[in-house]
Amino acid sequence: xxxxxxTEVGVAQRKRFSETYIGEWITTVxxxxxxxMYIFTGIFFFLVGGVxxxxxxxxxxxxxxxxxxxxxxxxxxxxxxxxxxxxFVMPTMTGFGNYVVPLMIGARDMxxxxxxxFGYWVVLFGGLFLSSSFLFGAPPDAGWFSYAPLTEVTCxxxxxxxxxxxxxxxxxxxxxxxxxxxAGSLNFVVTIFKMRAPGMTINRMPLxxxxxxxxxxxxxxxxxSLTAAAVLLLMDRHAGTHFFQAGFGGDPLLWQHxxxxxxxxxxxxxxLPAFGIISEVxxxxxxxxxxxxxxxxxxxxxxxxxxxxxxxxxxxxxxxPVIAQAFFATSTTLIAIPTAVKIFNWLATxxxxxxxxxxxxYFALGFVGMFLIGGLNGVALAVVPFDYQVTDTYFxxxxxxxxxxxxxxxxxxxxxxxxxPKMTGKMLDETLGxxxxxxxxxxxxxxxxxxxxxxxxxxxxxxxxxxxxxxWSWNELNLMATIGAFLIAIGVMVFLWNFIKTLRVGQKCGTxxxxxxTLEWDTASPPKPYNFLELPVVRSRRPFYDKKNPxxxxxxxxxx
Amino acid sequence: xxMPIFRGAKRRWGITLSVLVLASLLLAACGEGAPSILNPAxxxxxxxxxxxxFILVVATIVFVVVEFILIWSIFRFRERPNSPTPRQIHGNxxxxxAWTIAPSIFLFAVLxxxxxxxxxxxxxTGNTLNVQVVGHQWWWEFDYENAHVTTADExxxxxxxxxxxxxxxxxxxxxxxxxxxxxxxxxxxxxxNTKWFEAxxxxxxxxxECAELCGLEHANMRFYVITKTPDxxxxxxxxxxxxxxxSSDPNAQAGKALFMGQGGCVGCHGIVGxxxxxxxxxxxxxLIGPNLTHFGSRRTIAGAVLxxxxxxxxxxxxxxxxxxxxxxxxxxxxxxxxxxAVKPGNDMHIPQLTDNQIALLVAYLESLT
Numbered sequence: 001x002x003x004x005x006x007t008e009v010g011v012a013q014r015k016r017f018s019e020t021y022i023g024e025w026i027t028t029v030x031x032x033x034x035x036x037m038y039i040f041t042g043i044f045f046f047l048v049g050g051v052x053x054x055x056x057x058x059x060x061x062x063x064x065x066x067x068x069x070x071x072x073x074x075x076x077x078x079x080x081x082x083x084x085x086x087x088f089v090m091p092t093m094t095g096f097g098n099y100v101v102p103l104m105i106g107a108r109d110m111x112x113x114x115x116x117x118f119g120y121w122v123v124l125f126g127g128l129f130l131s132s133s134f135l136f137g138a139p140p141d142a143g144w145f146s147y148a149p150l151t152e153v154t155c156x157x158x159x160x161x162x163x164x165x166x167x168x169x170x171x172x173x174x175x176x177x178x179x180x181x182x183a184g185s186l187n188f189v190v191t192i193f194k195m196r197a198p199g200m201t202i203n204r205m206p207l208x209x210x211x212x213x214x215x216x217x218x219x220x221x222x223x224x225s226l227t228a229a230a231v232l233l234l235m236d237r238h239a240g241t242h243f244f245q246a247g248f249g250g251d252p253l254l255w256q257h258x259x260x261x262x263x264x265x266x267x268x269x270x271x272l273p274a275f276g277i278i279s280e281v282x283x284x285x286x287x288x289x290x291x292x293x294x295x296x297x298x299x300x301x302x303x304x305x306x307x308x309x310x311x312x313x314x315x316x317x318x319x320x321p322v323i324a325q326a327f328f329a330t331s332t333t334l335i336a337i338p339t340a341v342k343i344f345n346w347l348a349t350x351x352x353x354x355x356x357x358x359x360x361x362y363f364a365l366g367f368v369g370m371f372l373i374g375g376l377n378g379v380a381l382a383v384v385p386f387d388y389q390v391t392d393t394y395f396x397x398x399x400x401x402x403x404x405x406x407x408x409x410x411x412x413x414x415x416x417x418x419x420x421p422k423m424t425g426k427m428l429d430e431t432l433g434x435x436x437x438x439x440x441x442x443x444x445x446x447x448x449x450x451x452x453x454x455x456x457x458x459x460x461x462x463x464x465x466x467x468x469x470x471x472w473s474w475n476e477l478n479l480m481a482t483i484g485a486f487l488i489a490i491g492v493m494v495f496l497w498n499f500i501k502t503l504r505v506g507q508k509c510g511t512x513x514x515x516x517x518t519l520e521w522d523t524a525s526p527p528k529p530y531n532f533l534e535l536p537v538v539r540s541r542r543p544f545y546d547k548k549n550p551x552x553x554x555x556x557x558x559x560x
Numbered sequence: 561x562x563m564p565i566f567r568g569a570k571r572r573w574g575i576t577l578s579v580l581v582l583a584s585l586l587l588a589a590c591g592e593g594a595p596s597i598l599n600p601a602x603x604x605x606x607x608x609x610x611x612x613x614f615i616l617v618v619a620t621i622v623f624v625v626v627e628f629i630l631i632w633s634i635f636r637f638r639e640r641p642n643s644p645t646p647r648q649i650h651g652n653x654x655x656x657x658a659w660t661i662a663p664s665i666f667l668f669a670v671l672x673x674x675x676x677x678x679x680x681x682x683x684x685t686g687n688t689l690n691v692q693v694v695g696h697q698w699w700w701e702f703d704y705e706n707a708h709v710t711t712a713d714e715x716x717x718x719x720x721x722x723x724x725x726x727x728x729x730x731x732x733x734x735x736x737x738x739x740x741x742x743x744x745x746x747x748x749x750x751x752x753n754t755k756w757f758e759a760x761x762x763x764x765x766x767x768x769e770c771a772e773l774c775g776l777e778h779a780n781m782r783f784y785v786i787t788k789t790p791d792x793x794x795x796x797x798x799x800x801x802x803x804x805x806x807s808s809d810p811n812a813q814a815g816k817a818l819f820m821g822q823g824g825c826v827g828c829h830g831i832v833g834x835x836x837x838x839x840x841x842x843x844x845x846x847l848i849g850p851n852l853t854h855f856g857s858r859r860t861i862a863g864a865v866l867x868x869x870x871x872x873x874x875x876x877x878x879x880x881x882x883x884x885x886x887x888x889x890x891x892x893x894x895x896x897x898x899x900x901a902v903k904p905g906n907d908m909h910i911p912q913l914t915d916n917q918i919a920l921l922v923a924y925l926e927s928l929t
Contacts, residue, residue: 161775326678
């Protein structure tokens, strides 16, 4: 509601829309507000995707489940993947990037604030559009990677495959979200290259900024493949073309090559910002600098480049020539090396440190433990003949959830608990945070570890049900996984309680509750709209540490 | 040097977690009846399983070492009231080189083993049987190329023979997988994929599954590989090459009339000697349902959703009073009674059949040995 104010002259004036509380948020181009909006949107879709996961696990808790019919099941697991990847992890990571990167580099805002706002609203609209498909009775139902020709209107022999709008929702939604990601990536690249405070060379910027930069380049180079694929699919479906249909000169495998040329860099897009968050949290809570900054930074670059060379490891079972498979086995093995280097550097960071065991540190340490498992079963998947057996089974579902939940999600919560005080001036409850952590850790292992075994025991993925065979152990393992999923759900509810309670009556904190190292902590909590009153002084990788400890500042003491 | 302290709550949690995880490992040993890749029954699966055990050893060592360092560090370097400010170490180039090279060596050893095994899985020369496999929505068709025999749901093979498969699909992508015999290969419209395997032991039944999302009933596209000695296989094959026999059972004759007439079955299903002149009859290509010529000798229905067990499907009475005893226990009755309820979305849309009609059809199908 517009309220009236009296000016000095005594004439009543209406408040502008952008000066009202709601109007401020809707019209904002401020990176901090947009960051918060991205994060709220991400968390909302985390809940949506989580409900979808619980539906899947409830259906699979018992053999011959009757909770979901196959059509609904196929839609629910498709939307679980699509929502979690495109509407939760990516927006939340973008949210952190938006909020934190300009502060970390000592900038006033992002390079293109209005483009930034555009990017956010497209995500919100795209997410609502994609989710609205349920209301139209046509949710995407061909898996998050939508293999042709199942996604075509007809596929061979006049068989109707997807005549309804399901795949149109998917393709159009993906195209919209891609536009947002490109806008955001351009913004990050220009901001990071051109708006760092004086003294902050590329080699002195925080690792979270490095990882955001690499992620942005990956998005810029990978999205064209996905965009092309989605457009070609829409053309096949509505313009009479046959790009992905055999029998007319097209080829279903073209879809897979195009999709995975995006899809593989995409998974690194999901994890590199997580690596960045962990590389910020571990040093602060070990009270020493990151070990091997240059190696952590450049291993991220190596992963970025290599991520474009491994895509066909998703296609080992499609009948590629053996020599081609050997190439991709090699590139996939190679990409494990920089990843291992990062893990060793993180361990060396906490080694001989003084560990401040607060909730962000719990999640960061949990990340290392869980991501290791995901990395190991990932290397296993690179062993091609073994992959012939376990690809498209629950073994892969286990891998992806260890790296995505144990990896990205744990890192997101580390980031949330770490930066929440900066964003709101209040501390999230430590006890509730620890309870949530243990529910997540135990729930995730209970949910995803048995899936290794389910894969080895022959259970393919994307099965809406399985037969009642007591000697197979499928019944028990599926039930364990379902229980784990519900433990995670309880953890999420603990988080929501913590989040809402703290926003209302949380314990107030100062500007630097964690005694941190980087510039975002050298501001008010929450920061003023202009971020910094004076241009920060940067003489090392830990400018705020240097400011607080002038006698033992890094630039004075460190020879390496 | 301070020793790590595992007190109370943390010890309990540590133990609980380890027990839960180990329990699931132990459960793996319990999946004896499962179509397990670790229970190989042929040389291809055996090589692939061997790689798993190797991976498991390496991964477990790395896991234990790294997790131990992580967990030990958490306790050892935990902040205590008197702990000093840590040394602000930024890195060590020598260590970086070392822990880049060491895993690289490990990984390349694994890679060499991988590539070697890949090439050693090329199809060998020798006694070969060629079978064309066609993935349909949602069942598997098997065509014995030289013998001109077509069956569905059950791939009967001889031991001591290289089974060469030509993999086809004319609709969507499926994936042919028999965990105990071989890893999977996709069937892709427009592509001529091939694979091979060999079975060591006769008189066994191995579960096969579809392993690529292919629509509504992807989960119900199972099949069996049934092994026979080469002699038994020849006998079986010769029997399969014959046209369907006419039965002397009046119920079977009435069932055949239904099959050809009111039941409408011939619109989708082929039987050599009834609506097909031979397995190579061009009409066969146009029929969307599985070939039923020797259905009586099979034991699976509709992608192994149900078992076809004649002893549970005893027909009592004749003619219009024929009924199946305890029909609920008869898989074939369940299927013919309401195929959409058994496998929602499948292509079998039939008018409601009476129990009597079903009994007669069962009698006929049983006669198709």
